[in-house]
Amino acid sequence: QSVLTQPPSVSGAPGQRVTISCTGSSSNIGAGLDVHWYQQLPGTAPKLLIYRNSNRPSGVPDRFSGSKSGTSASLAISGLQAEDEADYYCQSYDSSLSGFVFGNGTKVTVL
Amino acid sequence: EVQLVESGGDLVQPGGSLRLSCAASGFTFSGYSMNWVRQAPGKGPEWISYISSSGVSVHYADSVKGRFTISRDNAKNSLLLQMSSLRAEDTAVYYCARGASAAGFNWFDPWGQGTLVTVSS
Numbered sequence: 376q377s378v379l380t381q382p383p384s385v386s387g388a389p390g391q392r393v394t395i396s397c398t399g400s401s402s403n404i405g406a407g408l409d410v411h412w413y414q415q416l417p418g419t420a421p422k423l424l425i426y427r428n429s430n431r432p433s434g435v436p437d438r439f440s441g442s443k444s445g446t447s448a449s450l451a452i453s454g455l456q457a458e459d460e461a462d463y464y465c466q467s468y469d470s471s472l473s474g475f476v477f478g479n480g481t482k483v484t485v486l
Numbered sequence: 487e488v489q490l491v492e493s494g495g496d497l498v499q500p501g502g503s504l505r506l507s508c509a510a511s512g513f514t515f516s517g518y519s520m521n522w523v524r525q526a527p528g529k530g531p532e533w534i535s536y537i538s539s540s541g542v543s544v545h546y547a548d549s550v551k552g553r554f555t556i557s558r559d560n561a562k563n564s565l566l567l568q569m570s571s572l573r574a575e576d577t578a579v580y581y582c583a584r585g586a587s588a589a590g591f592n593w594f595d596p597w598g599q600g601t602l603v604t605v606s607s
Contacts, residue, residue, distance in 0.1 A: 377530065408591060409591070409593075411593035411594075413531075413594075419599075420581055420597040420598065420599055420600055421531060421581075421594075421597055422596075422597070423593060423594065423595035423596070426586070426593045426595070427593075432595065462530075464530055464531060466531075466533075466593065466594070467591075468591035472547075472548075473545065474533060474536075474545060474546075474547050474548075475521070475533035475536070475591070476533070477530050477531045477532065477533065478530065479530055480530040
């Protein structure tokens, strides 16, 4: 069982907005530790999508946005496109485990 | 271009050992922390080890503590993972991933393409 909990799947039609939640606890997100998001296309390595809760690396479309509140964080994809079909993972650090932790992942399907 | 290339993955018997390497290029390797992250088939990523830029600070996930050893050679821009007492549950694609700075609770960027380790008799 993952320390960070994500919904297994979300789906939306092209152009729609979808959100993915990432729920943690007082030893990670709730402790003020940052959340980062990764996109993993089939057969490839994860790629950084959002860092420090809401920052986009150079080259990531502004359709992707992140936020954090309390013990949870969210990734939003607006104007959903076919190429957004992928697995998405949140990541943080857990002070109780003294290690980095990932969410269980969310598969995004474009209908 | 920042690049990480892993090698050393193989089929190994339970109880065996293996050494993975990660060759870094395109950035000042000695200025960044590095990590090993693995992903079992059909599962999400699992962080397993961290080493600071100088190599002084290392950390392990409980799942590999005492069996795996991370090290780095800043002169050769190389990251290593020595794995021993391998178990079936260690079967995964192993990625090396750069930390965002010399040390700290950072994100991972970029990741290598991964190398497959299969533990089976």
